[in-house]
Amino acid sequence: MPTPEEALNELLEMSASVRQAVMVRGQSEVLASTFAVKDSETAMVSTAREMLEAARSESQAMGRAALSQLFAEAPAGCVFIVTGGKDTWLAATTGSDPTVGLVLYDMNTALRTALEGEAGGEYPK
Numbered sequence: 001m002p003t004p005e006e007a008l009n010e011l012l013e014m015s016a017s018v019r020q021a022v023m024v025r026g027q028s029e030v031l032a033s034t035f036a037v038k039d040s041e042t043a044m045v046s047t048a049r050e051m052l053e054a055a056r057s058e059s060q061a062m063g064r065a066a067l068s069q070l071f072a073e074a075p076a077g078c079v080f081i082v083t084g085g086k087d088t089w090l091a092a093t094t095g096s097d098p099t100v101g102l103v104l105y106d107m108n109t110a111l112r113t114a115l116e117g118e119a120g121g122e123y124p125k
Contacts, residue, residue: 004032007114015106017098019077020044023114025088031114048091052081069104080104084111086118 002010004023012018012034022033022044035041052070059067070081077096080103083089090111094103 002113002117004114004118007110007117008032008034010113011092011106011110014109015103017094017103018092018106019094021090021092021107021110022048023088023090023111024049025086031088044091044093048079048081048089051079052083052089052091069108071100071104078103080107082107082111084108084115086115088115 008021008023011021020034020040022035022041023031024045025031027049028045030041030045033041035044051072052067055070056067059065066083068083070079072079073096075096078094078098078100079091080094080100081089081091082104088111090107092103092107
């Protein structure tokens with residue numbers, strides 16, 4: 001099973017739409033990132049966390065099931081967030097007009113395989 005870093009690299013190879021991605025545990029523990037600039041990574045984690053928390057709150061207020069994925073679209077591009085076990089989540093950016101279902105599928109696959117590798121003891125926690 002791939003490490004979180006390897007899972008993100010595979011995500012970039014699988015999904016041509018994904019430009020940048022970061023895998024996070026909890027509020028801000030970065031497990032892996034494709035961002036070369038730390039300030040950009042920090043901004044992405046902070047913004048994505050705020051989006052995720054707001055969407056979770058709205059989902060609960062509507063009496064819906066726990067949130068598992070989020071998609072936001074703007075003229076310049078899109079932000080995707082998928083959640084997994086152990087309070088782990090993956091956020092990614094794309095250009096405009098991505099194939100939403102495919103990006104979400106690829107992100108869920110990347111997150112799931114990274115978590116399976118961790119559960120199997122294949123990389124340090």
